[in-house]
Amino acid sequence: MDRILYTAMSGARQSMEQQAVVSNNLANVSTTGFRAQLHAMRAVPVQGDGPLDTRVSVAASTPGSDFSSGAINRTGRALDVAVEGNGWLTVQTADGEAYTRRGDLQVDGDGFLMTANGRPVMGEGGPIQIPLGAQVSIGADGTLSTIGAGEDPDALVPVDRLKLVSAPEQGLLRGDDGLFRPAAGVEGEAPAVLPLDEEVSLVSGALEGSNVSAVEAMVSMIDVARRYEMQMKGISTADENAQRANSLLSIQG
Secondary structure, eight states: OHHHHHHHHHHHHHHHHHHHHHHHHHHTTTSTTOOOEEOOEEEEEOOSSSOOTTOEEEEEOOOEEOOOOOOEEEOOOTTBEEEOTTEEEEEEETTEEEEEOOOBOEEOTTSBEEOTTSOBBEETTEEOBOOTTOEEEEOTTSEEEEEOTTOOGGGOEEEEEBOEEEOOGGGEEEOTTSOEEEGGGTSSSOOOOOOOOTTOOEEETEEEOOOOOHHHHHHHHHHHHHHHHHHHHHHHHHHHHHHHHHHHHTOOO
16 A cells, blocks of 8 residues: 555655646746746656565656747837847856846946846956946847937947857756756856857847747646646545555454
């Protein structure tokens, strides 16, 4: 009975974790540049004494992300950019550089270019600072140009260039802050720094939407909930069988 109990318990636990992943994806269906989280499970033999070839438990595989591109929507806003292909914007964090596809940028009170979640955006020489009150335009290659307040359009001056990088999809891991870093820099080591890629381009005045499908996420949520109920039913059945066995053993002749 205990073998059935632990097998069902492992399945229920992984179903709960998968439900959390699906719920997070659904909550970010409208988040700019969001990459859906993936949760995979695999069967593993039950460890113990004696042959247990017919018993398996469930364990989580290495988590990952869906790196397919989201839809690009035109906004017309000068500080909105959508990164094309497998490129990434570089932002500054407490432990170095990290990478994001979120392109709804803004300028803070000190003139620093920031992401919507408050991360400084990196240029070729560090965090990008823009003259306050200047009109900003961003080229397809990431070059930022400004026109000072009250100046003619001919006074367009290049200020900096966004540090756009590219990386193999399997070489990036999502951190707890939602930003991506090279795999070699996540496990207790200093995060690796990716070089600027001249081939990466932007679409100015546009934003890339989330690649999460609301319909697929809802269907997956229902499927996982049904699977959890099935596992809990297995646990309940195992408990009932154990109680009946105990009742039979307790009968005095």
